[in-house]
Amino acid sequence: MVQSLNRLKESPSQTAGPYVHIGTTPNFIGINSVYPDDLGLRPCPAEAKGERIIITGQIFDGSGAVLRDALVEIWQADAAGLYPGRGEYRGAADPNFPGWFRQPVDGVTGVYRFETIKPGQVPYVDGRKMAPHVTFWIVARGINIGLQTRLYFGDEQASNETDPLLARVELKTRVATLIAERGEENGVPCYKFDIHLQGDKETIFLDI
Amino acid sequence: MRNAPAPNHNGGFYQRDRAWHPPAFTPNYKTSVLRSPKHALLSLNNTLSEMTGPVFGHAMLGELDNDLIRNYATTGDAIGPRIIVHGRVLDEDGRPVPGALLEYWQANAGGRYRHKKESYLAAIDPNFGGCGRSITDEEGRYWFRTIKPGAYPWPNGVNDWRPAHIHFSIFGHAFAQRLITQMYFEGDPMIWQCPIVMGIPSKEAVETLIAALDREATIPMDTLAYKFDIVLRGRRSTMFENRMEGN
Ligand SMILES: [Fe+2]
Numbered sequence: 533m534v535q536s537l538n539r540l541k542e543s544p545s546q547t548a549g550p551y552v553h554i555g556t557t558p559n560f561i562g563i564n565s566v567y568p569d570d571l572g573l574r575p576c577p578a579e580a581k582g583e584r585i586i587i588t589g590q591i592f593d594g595s596g597a598v599l600r601d602a603l604v605e606i607w608q609a610d611a612a613g614l615y616p617g618r619g620e621y622r623g624a625a626d627p628n629f630p631g632w633f634r635q636p637v638d639g640v641t642g643v644y645r646f647e648t649i650k651p652g653q654v655p656y657v658d659g660r661k662m663a664p665h666v667t668f669w670i671v672a673r674g675i676n677i678g679l680q681t682r683l684y685f686g687d688e689q690a691s692n693e694t695d696p697l698l699a700r701v702e703l704k705t706r707v708a709t710l711i712a713e714r715g716e717e718n719g720v721p722c723y724k725f726d727i728h729l730q731g732d733k734e735t736i737f738l739d740i
Numbered sequence: 741m742r743n744a745p746a747p748n749h750n751g752g753f754y755q756r757d758r759a760w761h762p763p764a765f766t767p768n769y770k771t772s773v774l775r776s777p778k779h780a781l782l783s784l785n786n787t788l789s790e791m792t793g794p795v796f797g798h799a800m801l802g803e804l805d806n807d808l809i810r811n812y813a814t815t816g817d818a819i820g821p822r823i824i825v826h827g828r829v830l831d832e833d834g835r836p837v838p839g840a841l842l843e844y845w846q847a848n849a850g851g852r853y854r855h856k857k858e859s860y861l862a863a864i865d866p867n868f869g870g871c872g873r874s875i876t877d878e879e880g881r882y883w884f885r886t887i888k889p890g891a892y893p894w895p896n897g898v899n900d901w902r903p904a905h906i907h908f909s910i911f912g913h914a915f916a917q918r919l920i921t922q923m924y925f926e927g928d929p930m931i932w933q934c935p936i937v938m939g940i941p942s943k944e945a946v947e948t949l950i951a952a953l954d955r956e957a958t959i960p961m962d963t964l965a966y967k968f969d970i971v972l973r974g975r976r977s978t979m980f981e982n983r984m985e986g987n
Contacts, residue, residue: 540832540971544945545761546922547769547936548907551853555845555871555907561855563869565812567802571843601857607793607915618913619750619792632794654788657752667789671920674771676762676939678920682789697784707754717765729775739756739781740792740916 545677572634579628582649586722594730598642600685602672613652663691687712751976752786753916766939790916796841808886812823812869820849820887827879832974843913851890888934903930912972
């Protein structure tokens with residue numbers, strides 16, 4: 533025997549299940565009298581600095597069917613590349629930008645849609661700049677442990693080419709699964725980011 | 741002080757032990773079959789994008805947010821065995837995680853959820869919504885009052901039932917710690933018959949999700965209590981670590 537390190541193990545993950553809305557966005561499903569509003573569903577304040585963008589898409593299973601019961605969270609830096617909240621040591625982020633949003637996909641179409649601002653660049657651990665990106669976290673019935681991925685921007689080709697995470701992708705054809713192309717919706721830049729849980733177009737998910 | 745600076749726990753988070761968690765593909769839980777990625781995950785050191793996370797202030801909480809017996813009630817208390825659930829949120833080094841947001845949701849005492857997709861014939865309790873939330877205090881503690889949820893059948897096998905459980909969503913100090921899990925109850929034989937639970941590879945890991953009946957925390961003649969601690973990923977110290985400029 534040796535001394536014990538006395539570490540604990542992380543609580544094992546369990547699926548969010550089909551009723552994740554009850555706990556996370558109760559107003560969205562008609563439980564209106566418990567919380568004044570749904571956390572993370574508040575729109576991005578108009579005062580937030582930066583280019584306003586839309587990020588939208590759907591989530592597909594291995595048969596190509598759209599998920600209608602998933603919950604999506606995003607976490608991103610502000611326009612200057614600073615994170616609001618805990619753990620940011622480089623300076624104060626834009627006080628009007630929450631950085632975190634959450635949304636259930638539409639119960640019929642499966643579409644999610646975030647109105648946010650385009651993030652700035654954040655340094656990698658060695659000081660190199662990462663390309664602008666948005667962290668995604670997806671949970672749903674049938675997903676045993678939350679799936680994490682990143683959205684990169686199709687119009688940031690130069691910085692995408694030197695991004696340390698994208699450089700780690702061995703099968704280069706899969707890089708495209710993380711890149712959202714820029715389009716437009718009523719004059720507002722709109723990035724379409726579909727997520728494929730399985731199959732030929734399976735999105736790259738992260739262990740990070 | 742002659743030594744190098746003391747450990748400062750602001751490094752990257754410990755690698756997630758994927759062999760401890762349920763794998764994505766657990767065929768006895770049928771929905772996982774088409775919703776499980778087949779490629780290996782891309783592993784990368786934490787960056788600021790994972791080492792940061794949103795902050796939720798105690799000010800956002802309403803007085804009844806952690807009282808599921810009352811927070812939806814209009815004509816009387818929610819029906820069912822009255823319980824307190826309490827515990828601490830810790831990291832893998834046993835340090836408390838203060839300021840963690842916990843959101844919890846559950847079926848009513850009959851095993852019925854308040855959700856339009858729910859079709860179990862057990863009755864809806866008009867005084868029970870089924871959601872609540874807490875933010876841990878300086879010692880990482882949380883507590884809430886609810887009714888013990890019932891077991892319920894679900895469409896997987898022709899006769900699969902979920903053990904009584906409460907769902908938990910937890911935000912720690914960083915997005916790397918984001919976690920959703922479920923709490924089960926001591927002594928429930930159905931835990932070991934559940935395809936969702938049994939996706940967890942080891943008995944030892946399952947047992948960490950089973951809350952203990954806590955007689956010392958009960959309120960005599962009023963409310964039983966269960967203790968449920970939650971562990972989030974720990975964090976490397978930065979002793980002797982080469983750090984980037986300004987870090
Ligand atoms: Fe459940």
